[in-house]
Amino acid sequence: xxxxxxxxxxxxxxxxxxxxxxxxxxxxxxxxxxxxxxxxxxxxxxxxxxxxxxxxxxxxxxxxxxxxxxxxxxxxxxxxxxxxxxxxxxxxxxxxxxxxxxxxxxxxxxxx
Numbered sequence: 001x002x003x004x005x006x007x008x009x010x011x012x013x014x015x016x017x018x019x020x021x022x023x024x025x026x027x028x029x030x031x032x033x034x035x036x037x038x039x040x041x042x043x044x045x046x047x048x049x050x051x052x053x054x055x056x057x058x059x060x061x062x063x064x065x066x067x068x069x070x071x072x073x074x075x076x077x078x079x080x081x082x083x084x085x086x087x088x089x090x091x092x093x094x095x096x097x098x099x100x101x102x103x104x105x106x107x108x109x110x111x112x
Contacts, residue, residue, distance in 0.1 A: 028090025050089050057082045076105035 018024045035042040061078045064071060083098035104112050 023093050024090045025092040026090065027087065031089060047089060050085055050091075053085055054082065057085075070110050072105040072108055072110075076102055079105065 019028075031046060032043055057078055061075065061082075064075050064078065079098045079102045083095050083102065086094040086098060101112070104110075
C-alpha cells in the first residue's frame with residue numbers, strides 16, 4: 001500500500017517543481033480547473049495539441065533562420081503564435097523566451 005501512495009506524491013512534487021522553477025504559471029491551474037468528469041482528459045488533450053503545434057512552429061522558425069537575409073517579420077509572426085499558445089497553457093518560461101526573441105525581431109537583431 002505504501003508503494004501505491006508514493007507515486008501520486010512523487011507526481012505532485014514534480015508538478016510543484018515545475019511551478020517553483022517558473023516553467024508553469026497560474027494559467028495551467030486554470031486549465032486544470034476546466035477538466036471534469038465530462039472531459040477527464042482535457043488537460044492532456046490541450047497539452048498534446050500544444051506540443052504538436054509547437055513542433056510545427058519550431059520547424060518553421062528553424063527554416064526561417066536558415067534563410068538569408070532573415071525575414072524578421074515572418075520570424076516575429078511565428079514567435080507571436082508560439083508565445084500565444086505557450087501563454088494559453090501556462091508555459092511561463094517559453095512565453096518569456098518568445099517575448100525576448102520578438103524584441104530581437106523588432107530591432108532586426110539577428111545575433112540575439
